[in-house]
Structure formats: C-alpha cells, structure tokens
Amino acid sequence: MERREVAAVLAYIGRLDPRTIRTDAGEARDQIAQWYELLSDVPFTTDHHWDVRDAIRAHILDSPYPILPADVARRWRRYRRDRLHRHTDPTPVANPDDPVAWRTELLGTRHAVAAGTLAPSTHRQITSGGPSPDVEARLRAIGSCIPPAVRTELARYRPSRAVREAAVAQGHPDPLSVRCPWCQAGEGEPCRSRRIGLDGHARGNAPRVTPHPTRADLAGAAQARKETA
Ligand SMILES: [Zn+2]
Known part of the structure; x- marks a missing residue:
C-alpha cells in the first residue's frame, strides 16, 4: 500500500472503531508512518478477492480489541x-x-x-492447454503427429490406411x-469382404485393403460435387 492508501485505511478504521482515532497531528503522523512501515507489501485491493477493508471489517466484528x-x-x-495452496504450477510456455x-x-x-x-x-493444465506453440507449428507443417519416415515404416502394418x-x-x-454402398462400412472404416456360406450366413468379415x-x-x-460447388 502507498502512504495515502494507508491514510485512507486508518480513516476507514477510525469510522468503524473510534478508539483508534489519533486527534493529535503528530500522533496521527506517527500512526500512519508505523502502519506504512509494517504494511507496505500488503496491497489495498487485488483483482482476486482481496480487499484490505474486508480484513478490517472481519477483525472488528471478530475481536473486542x-x-x-x-x-x-x-x-x-x-x-x-x-x-x-490451491495453485498447481501450470506447465510453462x-x-x-x-x-x-x-x-x-x-x-x-x-x-x-x-x-x-x-x-x-x-x-494441471495438461488437458486444457493444448500443445506448446512451437509443437503446434511443427504439427501444422507435418500434418500429423507421426513423422513421415515412421509413417512409411508403418505402411506395411496398416495397408488400407496406406x-x-x-x-x-x-x-x-x-x-x-463416404459410406460404402456395397458393404455398408461407415465413414473412415475400411471395406469388409463378406463371404456368404451355403447356409446363407456370413462366413468371413475381413477388412479389405482396397475399397469396393x-x-x-x-x-x-x-x-467433383464439392469442387464445382
Ligand atoms: Zn465396401
């Protein structure tokens, strides 16, 4: 608090508890100097629920002194x-x-x-913060979390994707x-070959590498529709 804020605080206290009022000019000055010395690092208010007047009111209601x-x-x-106590360090940028x-x-x-x-x-903001800005830029450049070299290596293990x-x-x-009109595979799912047995039931349901x-x-x-639209 600044000196003038301390003076305002003392005036506020004087209104709520007249015992603290100093009528002598010298004493009043000393009182301001003493409070300023002890409370210079206590803010008057913050944007997050601290107001020194609340603290004063609470004390006067709590205590007879x-x-x-x-x-x-x-x-x-x-x-x-x-x-x-409530703060957990967020991951620095x-x-x-x-x-x-x-x-x-x-x-x-x-x-x-x-x-x-x-x-x-x-x-911890690991779920809400998203990747760090430079990771994001790199992801945009590559287009995927999987680097191209690794993607090539993986191709033989996931042929339909490749x-x-x-x-x-x-x-x-x-x-x-799009949805497959032949085998009814949904969007993003590979086509499946269904072999029908002699009894009329499906015998196989293997994913196909090439779509129908x-x-x-x-x-x-x-x-084509999207391009002409
Ligand atoms: Zn299909």
Whole structure:
C-alpha cells in the first residue's frame, strides 16, 4: 500500500472503531508512518478477492480489541497461503531446454498468484492447454503427429490406411470419406469382404485393403460435387 492508501485505511478504521482515532497531528503522523512501515507489501485491493477493508471489517466484528497492523498482515498472509495452496504450477510456455527461462516463468507465475495479481491455476493444465506453440507449428507443417519416415515404416502394418493416404497424396478422392454402398462400412472404416456360406450366413468379415469400386466412384462423385460447388 502507498502512504495515502494507508491514510485512507486508518480513516476507514477510525469510522468503524473510534478508539483508534489519533486527534493529535503528530500522533496521527506517527500512526500512519508505523502502519506504512509494517504494511507496505500488503496491497489495498487485488483483482482476486482481496480487499484490505474486508480484513478490517472481519477483525472488528471478530475481536473486542482495537485492530493492529499485525492483524491485517496475518489475514494477508493467510490469503496468500490459501491461494498458493490451491495453485498447481501450470506447465510453462518457455522452452524446457532452457532451464533458466523455465524456472523464471514458473517462479513468476507463483509470485503473481501469491501477490493476488493472477488467479491460482487449480489443476494441471495438461488437458486444457493444448500443445506448446512451437509443437503446434511443427504439427501444422507435418500434418500429423507421426513423422513421415515412421509413417512409411508403418505402411506395411496398416495397408488400407496406406492406400488411403497414397490416394489423398496423389489428389485422388478418398474412398473412406463416404459410406460404402456395397458393404455398408461407415465413414473412415475400411471395406469388409463378406463371404456368404451355403447356409446363407456370413462366413468371413475381413477388412479389405482396397475399397469396393462403387465406394471409390461415390467418393469421386462427391469430390467433383464439392469442387464445382
Ligand atoms: Zn465396401
């Protein structure tokens, strides 16, 4: 608090508890100096539920004794402790390979929470923050979380996916983007070959590497429609 804020605080206290009023000009000045010395690091208000007047009102309602600077400081420390208790450090935006910047950001956030300028972050933000900005830029460039080299390696283990990606890469329509009218495979699912046994029941239900031709035609028509629209 600034000196004039301390003076305002003392005037406020005087209105609620006249015992604290100093009528002598010298005594009043000393009182302001004493309170300022002890409470210079306690803010008057913050944006997050701290107002020194609330602390004063609470004390006067709680206690029969005239309020002392220590009573205000104690409530401020309790407020700080409570906020830090609820705060879990969010992952810094700084590059983790730069430990100095990482630590500075972590401590800066903690200090801001303690000083009441920032709301505590009450749970780890791993689920809400999304990837860090540079990861996001890289993802946009590659287009996938899987690097191209690994994708090529994986191709033989997921043939239908590889066919699909090859088609899209060559600018052909993606057959899996539409429902298959032949085998009823849903969007994004590979076609399945159903073999019907002599008794009329399905015998096999294996996924096909290449989609049914009708599905490819349908996807082509859908893409042509989209291009002309
Ligand atoms: Zn099909």
